[in-house]
Amino acid sequence: MGRGPKEVFQMTLSQRAYLVAQSQVGFEEVPGDEANPQILKYHQCTDLRATSDEVAWCSAFVNFCMQVSGGRGTQDAMARSWLDWGIPIKTPQEGDLVVFSSPTRGPGAGHIAFFKCRSLPGFIKVLGGNQGNKVCFKEYPTALILGYRRSKD
Numbered sequence: 001m002g003r004g005p006k007e008v009f010q011m012t013l014s015q016r017a018y019l020v021a022q023s024q025v026g027f028e029e030v031p032g033d034e035a036n037p038q039i040l041k042y043h044q045c046t047d048l049r050a051t052s053d054e055v056a057w058c059s060a061f062v063n064f065c066m067q068v069s070g071g072r073g074t075q076d077a078m079a080r081s082w083l084d085w086g087i088p089i090k091t092p093q094e095g096d097l098v099v100f101s102s103p104t105r106g107p108g109a110g111h112i113a114f115f116k117c118r119s120l121p122g123f124i125k126v127l128g129g130n131q132g133n134k135v136c137f138k139e140y141p142t143a144l145i146l147g148y149r150r151s152k153d
Helices: 005-009 013-023 037-043 058-068 079-084
Strands: 087-089 097-101 110-118 123-128 136-141 145-150
Touching (some): 013 110, 058 079, 110 136
Antiparallel strands (some): 097 110
């Protein structure tokens, strides 16, 4: 998504936040008692303000990307809070948000990430935080999707 100033200005908040997310690829949790200072910055963008990189941080990551992009996220540490953000969409574009269920962590748990593309049949590729304890691209089954969201601008 290499873009000039005019193109960036015409992008939605979600797309600008996606550019920020791309700049964060590779940041990961620090094993043990130490915490990655960058992940702690993500946490400061939610009401939880966690002080450990061991606390789930996918929503904190997306909130950080929104804030750095000049917008406002949910400020909530819960991934499912994004189901009430922006507008619902049926056909995502690169940079839109995807909210997933998380069946292994219980009915209220979830995951939030930026849509990249459709990949293998039944899967999409997303960019998110706290995916394998780092910021990275990862494939998820479409069966786990709760909804796609796009900023209102």
